[in-house]
Amino acid sequence: MKKMRFFLASAAVFMALASSAASAETVKIAFIDPLSGLMGSLGTNELRSWQYVANVANQQDWTGGPKLEVVGFDNNLSPQQSLTLLNEAADQGIRYIVQGNGSSVGMALEDAVSRYNERNPGKELIYLNYGAVDPAMTNSKCDFWHFSFDANSDMKMEALTTFLARDPHVKKVYLINQDYSFGHDVSRTAREYLKRKRPDIEIVGDDFHPLAKVKDFSPYASKIKASGADTVITGNWGSDLALLIKASKDAGVTASYYTYYAPTTGVPTAMGAAGAGHVKYIGYFGPNTKGNPPQADQIFDGFRKKYNDDFYMIASYAGIAMVSQAFKETHSTDPLKVARALEGMKVQSLNGMVEMRAADHQLQQPLVITTWVKADGKDVKYDQEKTSYGWRTDAVLDASSATLPTTCQMKRPH
CATH class of the missing domain: 3.40.50.2300 (Response regulator)
Incomplete structure (x- = not known):
């Protein structure tokens, strides 16, 4: 009987130690x-x-x-x-x-x-x-x-073009994107979706540039300005977006920019006051959205x-x-x-x-459309990169607004 008790006690200690080890993993x-x-x-x-x-x-x-x-x-x-x-x-x-x-x-x-x-x-x-x-x-x-x-980029473009199509002031759109699969998809879907939703809009430029290699975007900014575009759509991210925005600001481009990644590192500083009211972001989150948890x-x-x-x-x-x-x-x-x-x-x-x-x-997930504006402590509580400018949420779109069918044929393990 004593041996049985010892065995049970030992087993309990072993199980406790095993559980502790799993928890500490x-x-x-x-x-x-x-x-x-x-x-x-x-x-x-x-x-x-x-x-x-x-x-x-x-x-x-x-x-x-x-x-x-x-x-x-x-x-x-x-x-x-x-x-x-x-x-x-x-x-x-x-x-x-x-x-x-x-x-x-x-x-x-x-x-x-x-x-x-x-x-x-x-x-x-x-x-x-x-x-x-x-x-x-x-x-x-x-x-x-x-x-x-x-x-994914198609989901964002579906929401972006639906929002943009409601603006009667948009007449001429310039597309500029990084020269790889994602950038080409942004260009393609922008053309397709705008043709379906606003066939009157003219595409006045469609440029591609190397990914993370261009240090001077002034030639691209000059082309955008010369085109007479009132709107630019770009999937650029990282330094490629920050440098594009900076060059456009220096060139005096007044077009509105519809972006996927303007809140990312370096871009807010590059925009500063010049981007106010001109740069928009379509994505899954607005830091100043009413109702955030x-x-x-x-x-x-x-x-x-x-x-x-x-x-x-x-x-x-x-x-x-x-x-x-x-x-x-x-x-x-x-x-x-x-x-x-x-x-x-x-x-x-x-x-x-x-x-x-x-x-x-x-x-x-839900998506948002936001605009870069002066932070006021109310509608725009959070600025970004200490610029005193931040993202005002213009629209919150529920998940269904960007849900698209899939062609995925998932192969699952047995």
Whole structure:
């Protein structure tokens, strides 16, 4: 009888220790994006965003036990370097990958993760995509192990052109984009959607330029001014948008700019007062939107205090929230179990309730249209980059307004 009691007591202690060890597990997440060069300041802000939200999750025990650690890997915006880093991360036992800058990188990672998982059953990786928005990634090239937390470029263009089409003052539109798959998709859909919604609008320019290589955009700004365009649509991001806006300001371009990424690092400073009333942003979040949940202000204020910088990459919040919820629901950090739990998951993010559509792993979420204006402490509480200017929310569009059908034929593990 004493032996039986000893055995039961020992088993209880073992189970308690095992449970404690599981709770103490640290799950590393590899952030693979540019941390140097022209896009380095952008990537650094985004890395810190993921790290900050992960720390909040750890403090508030979102996962129900495991701790999260986001580790930065500098890919120099290179698809080839990214694949090397992917293998390095996997060799270190990291099974969660985060990336968002550049669909050329994103598509390379999506394919590489899929192939790696086929070769390594039981050691699978999950790719959390927060900003590579080529629609092919959740359509023709969709993959079970890939989850997109940003609205893809077609979804944004659907909302943008619907809003723009209501403005009778828009007569001449100039398109300028980066010369890779995402930029070409922005140009193509802008033409198609405007022709359908406002066939009277004239496209007076359609330029492409190398990604993250142009340091002087004055020739492009001169062309925009000479075209007589009253509106510019661009999918440019990072330094390519900041330098374009600066050159346009210097050239005296008065056209309105409709952008996807104007709130990103460096662009607000480049715009300053000259961008007021002229630059708009279509995306999934407005920091000054009435009705944002209370945790939005807490995240913004805490991030500013810690880094003396602005928090704008809220896909990091949705990503960490969903992965944490999957850990808690499955009592596991195994990527296969987590991936299955993520399908169809709904969480409260900083822009409202969001859902990871199971059919293609494309997050469905509200979108906003905002305009760069002088901060007044009321409609525009948060400025950006200490410019005293910020984003006034003009319209909030529910998720259905940008929901598009998918051609994804998802192949799921047995």
